[in-house]
Amino acid sequence: MTRVLVYGLGIAGTSVARALVARGHEVVLADDHLSRQHELLGQEIGAEIFPAGDLGALAALVKSVDTVVPAPGVPETHPLFAISIDAQKEMLSEIELAYRWEQMRSGGPRPILAVTGTDGKTTTTLMAAAMIRASGKRVATVGNTETPFIDALDSDAEAFVVECSSFRLTLTSTFRANAAVWLNIAPDHLDWHRDFASYVAAKAKIWAHLQPEDAVVAPSAYKDICGVAQKSAGRFVSFGDTSDSNYFSSGNELVGPQGVLLATSAMKRSLPHDVQNGLAAAAMCLESGVGARAGIVQALQEFEPSHHRIELIATKNGVRWFDDSKATSPHAARTALRAFPQIVLIAGGRNKGLNLSELALEHEHVKAVVCIGESAQEIAAAFSGLCPTAIATSMQEAIEIAGSLVSANEVVLLSPACTSFDWYKNYEERGCDFATRVKKYVGHEDSQHEGEGR
Secondary structure (H helix, E strand, O other): OOEEEEEOOOHHHHHHHHHHHHOOOEEEEEOOOOOHHHHHHHHHHOOEEEOOOOHHHHHHHHHHOOEEEEOOOOOOOOHHHHHHHHOOOEEOOHHHHHHHHHHOOOOOOOOEEEEEOOOOHHHHHHHHHHHHHHOOOOEEEEEOOOOOHHHHOOOOOOEEEEEOOHHHHHOOOOOOOOEEEEOOOOOOOOOOOOOHHHHHHHHHHHHOOOOOOOEEEEEOOOHHHHHHHHHOOOEEEEEEOOOOOOEEEEOOEEEEOOEEEEEHHHOOOOOHHHHHHHHHHHHHHHHHOOOOHHHHHHHHHHOOOOOOOOEEEEEEOOEEEEEOOOOOOHHHHHHHHOOOOOEEEEEEOEOOOOOHHHHHHHHHHEEEEEEEOOOHHHHHHHHOOOOOEEEOOOHHHHHHHHHHHOOOOOEEEEOOOOEOOOOOOOHHHHHHHHHHHHHHHHOHHHOOOOOOOO
């Protein structure tokens, strides 16, 4: 039996602790902010709880264990990383631990698809799962989702789609998928990683252990990502906007190696990023053999994007209001800006160490900007001299200002490019508050929820 330190007791950390104890390991629990709930967890599973704060005591604790499993929320700048490395202790992420256990499964491991990227991970993960489900197989979406990978190991799933954040990939050393896609790259999470190079290196780990029979799915538009892909042992498969990619969009059609998959007009929403995410998901499912062509086509026709990602909230007097609260980086917000010709943008929140001036690279699409949250002045400075800006001190005020600036056939878009933690608990709460207030502002009974965006 090994002794394992689980540091960070959120959803993933709690699941890991319970799973380790269930498999006969001795567990020590720790968190920077211990609570009564953590004490109850320790009592429930019979685990020792280590009080946080004393680095000397933490170093001694790390020396006393065999393995350290930090939760995804524990950044690599945390003293735990340096202490564990200095003590030469193995550090594992939740998906690495789950992967190792899955390889030992009676009856053999089940197929795994993996998705990473700065933006689009969740949508592509859900699309791939929908394709597998439409192909007649039970599938679990795990990792950076509501379900840790480790929690799904005892399920009846016949395949897994793992959403791989850089946090989870950083501490992988054997994790492998039958097909894995790296969607895109831009600076992000610099409040977690030491620097951008560390962030990129973490993403690259998704392909580090692939074998020749595995599919390495890469975006043709990102030559640096393709360069990493082509060094992998797996089969290189590309997707993009041009026919030199294996999977591509041509006019009004999505095309794969076997020919046309479907017309983009058949999709419920076909903004440029929807098409690219669909191609990436289709490539993974077809190249791995986990999905059938008919299932891929059915899922592409039926798939509806998740909430808070360029989600149409209301239409009134020719003005469409969109919630893109999930866009917590400039790269994600720029994707939304490119989707519309004329936008009144609501942006701002808590910056996570990123260059918000990158938003202004899409200024041709922006009629005016309403700046909110802690980074309001920074957003305003980015667009200074390019378009009118205004600062709002509440979401309600931001909506009212945006409503006064927008005209018919234009869009009001909440795409913050920042986290929500200044005003809200998370991006979901921010998006829901925006949606509720917009519906009241335009008159809910007169608003229309249309499947627009094609």
